[in-house]
Every structure is written in structure tokens, then in C-alpha cells.
Amino acid sequence: MYGKGLRTLSIATVLVMGAAATLTFFYAPLDADQGVIQKIFYLHVPLAIVALCGFIAGGVFAIQQLRTGGREWDMRSYVAIHLSLVLAVGALITGSIWARASWGHWWEWNEPVLVSFLIVFLLYCCYQPLRFSISDPERQARYASVFAVAAGAFVPINFAAVRMATAHVHPRVFGTTTGGMPTRMWETFLVALLGMALLFITLWKTELTAKSSREQLNRLRRRLAPETDEAAPPLAGHEAEQPPTEPVPAH
């Protein structure tokens, strides 16, 4: 069911990402101060924004899981957080490359934006060990959801706190309505942000489709060969298996 519309979404993602790359290198003007290294901005900032939004989305799905008890919400939350972690790694690495080119060193410990993003990243690094340390699927989903809600609430609070911080070594993107950028830079940034958001949704749906397929495959395996239940591998993402929806036929 997750595969519905995936083809159209994938095509749209490729087109928008291609447009973003074209605009970045052939349309957006070179920054008078930073020169060509400012082009990293069109990759690094969308990565960071989409990663943070993904963490929040993971929290929203987790609320749904706690409300309804549905395991599909837990899986959505897990995949959103897992993908956001990957994007956050990209944001940290590309940010460090930009810092090295612009400031002359890879990291600045006195900058609240950098340190707060690292704290959020490290916080979410605890999610998977917590999740997979619990074997009971019900408890696993519940504890992981509680973590996702608490950490998801921390993300916007952290963002607001950083905005109020006084140190401003790191450039602020949303200082004004247009981010203090020329129109062509702002347009390019918006297309890059849209492309990254579409990429996130495409990867999220793809991974959910793969996990759903594995789950259905495991159910089918149990129906066809109930004697091999014990040997059946766990669900993709290491979640425990759901009980089969239909009674296992006796041989």
C-alpha cells in the first residue's frame, strides 16, 4: 500500500533535484563575499531543515502510535527518524566542509547552531539502541514512540532557543523574509529545499514499501511452512513479527 504513487513521486523528485542542481550552478549568482563555496549552502541547509522536519514528523507519527496502538504508525515513525539521521549525517559533514572552506577549521564549538544540531543528532543516535534493546514488539513500539515524541518536541524548542542565542558566527538563513539573499539565490534555495523534501518522502515511502513487503512475505512464509516459524528471520528493521491475520492451516 506504500508503493502507491511512488513512481510519480520518484520522477518528480528526479526532476526537481535536477532543476535544483542546474539552478545552483548556472542560475544562482556567485556570492560576493564567499565566492563558489556558498554553493554548499544549497545542499547543506535543505539537508539540515529536512532532517529536523523528519525528526518532528517521526514524533507526530509516534503520537499516532500511542493514540491508536497501530504498528504501522510505529514503522512510519521509525523510518522517518532513521532517514532523518542519514540526512543529519549529510548536514554535519557538508557543514563541516563549508566551515573548513569559510572559517579555516572544521568545527566551531562556540557556535550554538552547530552544537545544538550535534546535540539533536546525538540524541537521536540513542533511538535505535533503545529500540532494539527491547525484544517485546508492543513495548518496543511504545517506548520508541515515547522517545520519538519527547525528542521531537525538543527539536523546535532547541531551534527557537538557538535563534535567541547571541553568538552569530554561523549565517542565519531566515533572518528576513527572503533570508537576506538576492532573489535568484532565494529561488534556487527554495527549489533545492523542495527537491530535498521530495527526496526524503520518496526514500521514506520506498523503505516503507520494502518493509511492508517483508512483513507480508513473513506472513506468507508462516502460512506455507508453519513448522519453520522459529527459524523465520525477523521483520525488516528488526521489528518483531506480527501474528498472522489468518489462522495457520494444519498439515
Added chain:
Amino acid sequence: MAALAFASTGGRYVAAAYAVFLVLVLIWVAIMASKIARTERELTELNDLADKRPAP
């Protein structure tokens, strides 16, 4: 002009940043490809198993 800009040290940093992104996406694709391959392999096994079962 653009080519000259990318031949500079700054250009190499930009190339490195975009390469990191590309590598991350490629790693993700490779992991997904291996998972899909495993699913396909297990589906084949289940198909063989279903073929061997007597018809109800």
C-alpha cells in the same frame, strides 16, 4: 568563468560536499537493493514451497 571557479580550492570543497551527498544516497540505494534482492530470493523459495504442496 564557472569552470575557473570550480578549479579553485573553494570549488574542490563544493565538489567534496556534493560528493558526500551522492555517496550517502548511493549507500542507501545499495542497502535497499540488497534488501529487495533478499526479498526476491525468499519469494522464489516460497514459490517453490507452494509448488511442492499438494493441492487442497
